[in-house]
Amino acid sequence: MAITTAISDLFKSFYELISSIFGAAYAIVNSVVGAVVGFVTGIFKLAGDVLGGAIDIAGGVGKFIAGNIVLISVGALLAFAFVRYTAQGQRIAAQKKTN
Template identity: 45%
Template sequence: MAVTSAVSDLVKSVAELFSSLVGAVYTIVHTFFAGILHLFSGFFAFIGDIFAGVLDLVGGLGKFITGNIVILGILAIGVYGYFHFTQQGQLQGRQSAKKIN
């Protein structure tokens, strides 16, 4: 009886050792391929984030330039109006001075 239980324990130990080795190999291979997959998916997410950031930057720059163009246009209209109306006032003053004389 002792010999048969020792042999059965030996067989169980060898089977557990083999099962453990197969599980370890599977875990290593699975982890390796999962890491490669995550590496590529992370790379594509990184590229997508870069393009999103660039588009956000370009949009912000476009809004900034558009805002500045609008402000400069309003200032140009104001300066034009100021010079135009001050020249008209000077011309009217000269014309009325000529009529008085």
């Protein structure tokens, strides 16, 4: 019985050896594929964040320009009103009547 047990243990050892080799190969391939997928996903996420930041900056610049247009328009309207009002011969501040 000792010889049959030894041969049985030998085959179990070979099975465990081959099983561990395939398990290690699977773990290596799985980790490499996971790293590649993570890298590609990270690249797309980076591109999305950069594009989103550029859109935020463009929106901020657009708001700044729109605000300046409004302020310049109001100033131009006030200047135009001042020129039109004074061209009619009227004074800006009414003087007190003295009797």
